Structures are given as structure tokens and as C-alpha cells.
Amino acid sequence: xxxxxxxxxxxxxxxxxxxxxxxxxxxxxxxxxxxxxxxxxxxxxxxxxxxxxxxxxxxxxxxxxxxxxxxxxxxxxxxxxxxxxxxxxxxxxxxxxxxxxxxxxxxxxxxxxxxxxxxxxxxxxxxxxxxxxxxxxxxxxxxxxxxxxxxxxxxxxxxxxxxxxxxxxxxxxxxxx
Ligand SMILES: [Fe+2]
Ligand SMILES: [Fe+2]
Numbered sequence: 100x101x102x103x104x105x106x107x108x109x110x111x112x113x114x115x116x117x118x119x120x121x122x123x124x125x126x127x128x129x130x131x132x133x134x135x136x137x138x139x140x141x142x143x144x145x146x147x148x149x150x151x152x153x154x155x156x157x158x159x160x161x162x163x164x165x166x167x168x169x170x171x172x173x174x175x176x177x178x179x180x181x182x183x184x185x186x187x188x189x190x191x192x193x194x195x196x197x198x199x200x201x202x203x204x205x206x207x208x209x210x211x212x213x214x215x216x217x218x219x220x221x222x223x224x225x226x227x228x229x230x231x232x233x234x235x236x237x238x239x240x241x242x243x244x245x246x247x248x249x250x251x252x253x254x255x256x257x258x259x260x261x262x263x264x265x266x267x268x269x270x271x272x273x274x275x276x
């Protein structure tokens with residue numbers, strides 16, 4: 100957990116303690132959006148390193164790290180966040196969720212393709228790495244704007260904490276191919 104999330108958590112606990120809320124003292128986890136943000140920043144940093152990677156060994160190792168971070172994130176996000184907004188009755192959150200699923204499928208495909216390219220210093224690999232980076236950056240930007248606004252509008256702080264718990268549990272169950 101990042102320092103920022105820990106600080107936010109501590110802040111919430113303290114405000115809970117000050118207001119005399121007994122439940123707030125319990126370890127309630129983190130807002131799902133804070134957890135998503137940590138993953139997004141991690142994956143974006145890894146993708147930047149991949150594109151800038153100067154040796155084949157470094158690039159190969161980065162592909163493994165990206166897979167290990169990205170695959171559990173997207174599967175758990177689909178289950179706990181996208182499915183929740185698709186289940187709402189408004190059309191816009193449903194569409195945002197469906198769009199997210201489609202972009203995840205594109206990222207999966209690009210990542211699988213990247214993993215199959217034997218020569219990590221080839222133009223083919225560099226192209227696939229660049230496409231994956233651009234795809235993820237675009238996706239994350241839209242997600243943090245549209246999907247997160249759907250989540251903030253429709254779910255309370257408590258519900259987002261519950262989503263955070265479900266997200267972390269779902270991530271642990273994902274098997275990285
Ligand atoms: Fe995400
Ligand atoms: Fe996503």
C-alpha cells in the first residue's frame with residue numbers, strides 16, 4: 100500500500116475516532132479508487148521503462164512484470180467495478196463499463212502478442228510495446244475520468260471500501276498465464 104493510501108486510511112480512521120464512530124477504528128481497508136490508482140501508476144511506469152528498455156533481458160523481464168501487474172488488475176476491475184456500473188440502470192455507466200471491457204480485451208491481445216515476439220530488440224517488439232503503452236495510457240485516462248465519476252456518483256464511501264475489499268480478494272484469485 101502506498102504512503103498516500105496509508106495516509107488517507109489513517110485520516111479516515113482519525114476522523115472516525117474523533118466523531119466517536121466505533122466501526123471506523125476497525126481495519127476497513129481502502130477505497131477501491133485509491134487501490135486502482137496505485138495499480139495504474141505502477142503499470143504506466145513499467146510500460147515507460149519497457150519502451151525505453153536498452154537490453155533484451157531488461158525488456159523481457161519488464162514484460163513479465165507488466166503481465167503480473169496488469170492481468171490481475173484488469174480481471175478484478177472487471178468483476179468488482181465494471182460489473183457494478185453495468186448493473187446500474189443508467190445508460191452511460193453501462194456504456195462506460197462495456198467500453199472498459201473492450202479496451203481490456205485489446206490490451207490482453209497486444210500483451211499476448213508482445214510476449215510471443217522472440218527478439219525483444221526488434222522493431223516488431225518496439226512497435227508492440229509502444230502500442231500497448233499508448234493503449235493503456237488512453238484507457239487509464241478515460242477510466243479515471245468516466246468510470247470513476249460513475250463510481251463516485253453511484254456508490255457511497257462505505258460501498259467503495261467494500262468494493263476495495265472485493266477487488267483485492269479478486270486480484271489474489273487471478274492466475275497469470
Ligand atoms: Fe484500471
Ligand atoms: Fe481498466
